[in-house]
Amino acid sequence: MSPAATPALQVDDLALSFGGVKALDKVSFGVAPGNIHALIGPNGAGKSTCFNVICGVYRADRGAVRLGGNDVTGMHPHQLAGKGLGRSFQNLALSMHSTVLDNVMLARHCRTRGGFMAAGARWPSMMSEQAKHTARAVEICEFLGIERLLHAPVGGLSYGDAKRVDIARALATEPEVLLLDEPAAGMNAGETAEVAELIKVVRDALEISILLVEHDMTLVMGVADRITVLDFGKVVADGTPAEVRNDPEVIRAYLGEQE
Amino acid sequence: MSEGTLTADPPAETPSHGRRGGLLSNPATLFRWGVRLVIALIVLTPPLYFEPSWLRVGQYVMIGAVAAIGLTLLTGQAGQLSLAHPFFMFVGGATYCVLGSEDAPGKVGFGLPSLVALIGAILVAAALGLAFAPVSGRVRGVYLGVATLALVYVGLYLGQQWTSLSGGTASGRPSPDLNLFGIKTLRNDPEISFLGQAMEREQRVWYLFALLLLIAALLAWGAVRSRPGRAWRAVRDNESAASALGVNVPRVRAEVFAISSGYAGLAGVMTVMWYRLLKPDESEFAGTYSIVVAIAFLAMILIGGLGSVGGAIAGSVLVFGLPGMLTIMIGGNELFGTSGANAITPAIFTSFVYGAAIIIVVLFEPGGLAALGRRLKATAARTQLGSTLLSPKGS
Numbered sequence: 001m002s003p004a005a006t007p008a009l010q011v012d013d014l015a016l017s018f019g020g021v022k023a024l025d026k027v028s029f030g031v032a033p034g035n036i037h038a039l040i041g042p043n044g045a046g047k048s049t050c051f052n053v054i055c056g057v058y059r060a061d062r063g064a065v066r067l068g069g070n071d072v073t074g075m076h077p078h079q080l081a082g083k084g085l086g087r088s089f090q091n092l093a094l095s096m097h098s099t100v101l102d103n104v105m106l107a108r109h110c111r112t113r114g115g116f117m118a119a120g121a122r123w124p125s126m127m128s129e130q131a132k133h134t135a136r137a138v139e140i141c142e143f144l145g146i147e148r149l150l151h152a153p154v155g156g157l158s159y160g161d162a163k164r165v166d167i168a169r170a171l172a173t174e175p176e177v178l179l180l181d182e183p184a185a186g187m188n189a190g191e192t193a194e195v196a197e198l199i200k201v202v203r204d205a206l207e208i209s210i211l212l213v214e215h216d217m218t219l220v221m222g223v224a225d226r227i228t229v230l231d232f233g234k235v236v237a238d239g240t241p242a243e244v245r246n247d248p249e250v251i252r253a254y255l256g257e258q259e
Numbered sequence: 260m261s262e263g264t265l266t267a268d269p270p271a272e273t274p275s276h277g278r279r280g281g282l283l284s285n286p287a288t289l290f291r292w293g294v295r296l297v298i299a300l301i302v303l304t305p306p307l308y309f310e311p312s313w314l315r316v317g318q319y320v321m322i323g324a325v326a327a328i329g330l331t332l333l334t335g336q337a338g339q340l341s342l343a344h345p346f347f348m349f350v351g352g353a354t355y356c357v358l359g360s361e362d363a364p365g366k367v368g369f370g371l372p373s374l375v376a377l378i379g380a381i382l383v384a385a386a387l388g389l390a391f392a393p394v395s396g397r398v399r400g401v402y403l404g405v406a407t408l409a410l411v412y413v414g415l416y417l418g419q420q421w422t423s424l425s426g427g428t429a430s431g432r433p434s435p436d437l438n439l440f441g442i443k444t445l446r447n448d449p450e451i452s453f454l455g456q457a458m459e460r461e462q463r464v465w466y467l468f469a470l471l472l473l474i475a476a477l478l479a480w481g482a483v484r485s486r487p488g489r490a491w492r493a494v495r496d497n498e499s500a501a502s503a504l505g506v507n508v509p510r511v512r513a514e515v516f517a518i519s520s521g522y523a524g525l526a527g528v529m530t531v532m533w534y535r536l537l538k539p540d541e542s543e544f545a546g547t548y549s550i551v552v553a554i555a556f557l558a559m560i561l562i563g564g565l566g567s568v569g570g571a572i573a574g575s576v577l578v579f580g581l582p583g584m585l586t587i588m589i590g591g592n593e594l595f596g597t598s599g600a601n602a603i604t605p606a607i608f609t610s611f612v613y614g615a616a617i618i619i620v621v622l623f624e625p626g627g628l629a630a631l632g633r634r635l636k637a638t639a640a641r642t643q644l645g646s647t648l649l650s651p652k653g654s
């Protein structure tokens with residue numbers, strides 16, 4: 001990566017306090033295009049808060065979020081989806097009674113038009129647009145290996161398959177930057193390895209940037225190109241996995257805590 | 260990421276959506292047309308053979324079906340509980356009368372063409388539903404149900420006070436006739452006969468209501484199966500996920516409330532035409548636009564299966580149809596003595612029936628009649644003949 005390239009995602013000097021707790025304190029880091037970037041830190045470090053600020057769920061007291069050079073600070077989550085930010089959910093957050101295809105097609109909402117009357121009357125232009133987007137959603141499901149489940153309700157899927165639906169849905173927003181919230185949470189070693197593989201495949205095939213918030217160190221060390229470490233709302237380290245692993249600050253703040 | 264950057268193999272075959280086959284080339288298509296034919300017969304033939312009193316029961320069922328479709332979109336698809344449906348019905352009915360009647364002493368009327376009044380009534384009800392967005396956008400679940408209940412009281416109060424619009428509780432005001440491209444509905448003008456049967460008022464109203472219900476159901480089906488329906492279900496299931504995927508949640512919530520109110524408005528117009536009168540209620544607990552009716556609609560969509568358009572129609576057959584059918588069939592007998600305070604009237608008997616139906620649904624089949632239908636279809640599909648008829652590829 002040339003240092004001159006505009007980062008796909010850049011956060012600048014973010015600060016956010018909850019009452020007296022400084023959940024984020026002068027947090028800055030950038031995700032280079034095509035990189036898998038991990039955000040790690042011990043419990044309560046501010047990872048989720050940072051994630052939520054980037055997604056537009058929380059509004060920072062100070063600082064800016066830039067997406068591919070555009071300032072997106074303070075935008076609503078639904079606006080960010082159209083700006084190239086996709087996210088997956090830790091608890092999946094899928095519609096359990098709806099089919100896989102229905103769940104994935106939801107991600108095409110902001111790219112399509114047509115309200116109640118047009119949809120109700122099956123307006124031809126809307127139907128052809130829908131067919132086009134359905135084909136794309138099917139393509140994304142095939143890419144993630146869930147095409148045989150297209151018409152199955154999500155409620156009956158295994159956790160691994162449901163995770164794939166979640167990622168398919170995030171990818172169906174056609175993101176430039178994909179945010180993954182603890183994708184390996186609640187998974188065993190085998191499933192975690194599968195997710196790690198999936199993250200790499202997604203990045204390589206789609207050439208998108210991925211920001212990963214994760215607890216699982218083996219996953220992070222295995223897939224991340226770069227790691228930012230938070231502790232008490234501050235960035236305490238930022239570097240390659242090798243650099244971070246040997247950083248005394250990180251060992252004290254994060255790895256030390258695990259003993 | 261730009262579209263088309265996926266390196267995975269392209270789809271081996273185009274997905275089966277929007278598949279079009281020759282009508283007779285495919286058993287599944289044939290089956291679907293068979294179902295449509297049966298429905299068409301159920302809708303088209305009764306006016307030729309049934310007594311007007313039976314036709315009126317059917318018309319009433321169709322009113323309930325239109326209202327229940329609107330409610331099942333809002334509550335079943337989008338997850339917003341509402342008891343305000345009778346209010347929006349009243350608004351629709353009153354607007355229809357105000358727009359469609361000539362000015363008369365003590366009663367405001369705009370004298371607009373009746374079709375314009377009908378569409379105006381739907382739009383006004385929908386607009387009021389939209390105006391409720393600040394509440395429906397903030398309040399969730401049961402609390403929203405309670406908040407919407409307040410509107411029933413607002414309707415009751417306005418109906419009683421604003422007599423220049425509502426006609427007042429004593430006499431009400433007459434319903435404008437619906438003139439559909441020169442054919443009047445409530446009068447035999449012009450005289451028509453169809454297959455030897457004179458088309459008089461009840462036949463005309465039946466066909467008009469069937470047409471309105473058909474439009475209402477087709478629009479709802481189309482919406483449920485595409486973009487708006489996906490957004491509704493997403494908002495129902497998880498607002499933050501919907502939002503992260505690009506759905507403007509407050510807007511979707513407001514829109515579906517407006518749409519649902521529009522359906523209630525149409526049902527209100529139909530109600531006024533059915534009674535041939537707009538008459539505000541005297542009590543919030545008994546009457547055409549009362550809490551009891553709000554609960555009846557909820558019963559319909561619960562029994563039919565939350566979110567199911569076909570289920571809403573089936574629910575109305577039970578909840579709105581049963582009292583009328585019982586009255587005709589066993590009207591004056593000893594069980595259904597209609598006099599005396601303790602008599603079990605068909606209406607009371609029906610409320611026992613649908614009360615029991617709700618309990619059965621909640622305990623045994625939360626998906627309601629719709630799920631039962633799906634299960635029957637699945638069972639049929641497992642049989643030899645059924646699999647030929649129902650398999651999507653018709654193989």
Ligand SMILES: Nc1ncnc2c1ncn2[C@@H]1O[C@H](COP(=O)(O)OP(=O)(O)OP(=O)(O)O)[C@@H](O)[C@H]1O
Nearest residue numbers: 018021022023041042043044045046047048049050
């Ligand atoms: N909505 C909130 N209201 C009040 N305090 C909050 C809120 N969200 C987070 N905090 C506080 O901010 C700090 C950072 O929390 P955050 O959830 O971002 O940490 P985290 O790194 O995600 O931790 P974990 O690994 O446990 O998920 C914590 O002290 C937490 O108690």
Ligand SMILES: [Mg+2]
Nearest residue numbers: 044047048049
């Ligand atoms: Mg967290």
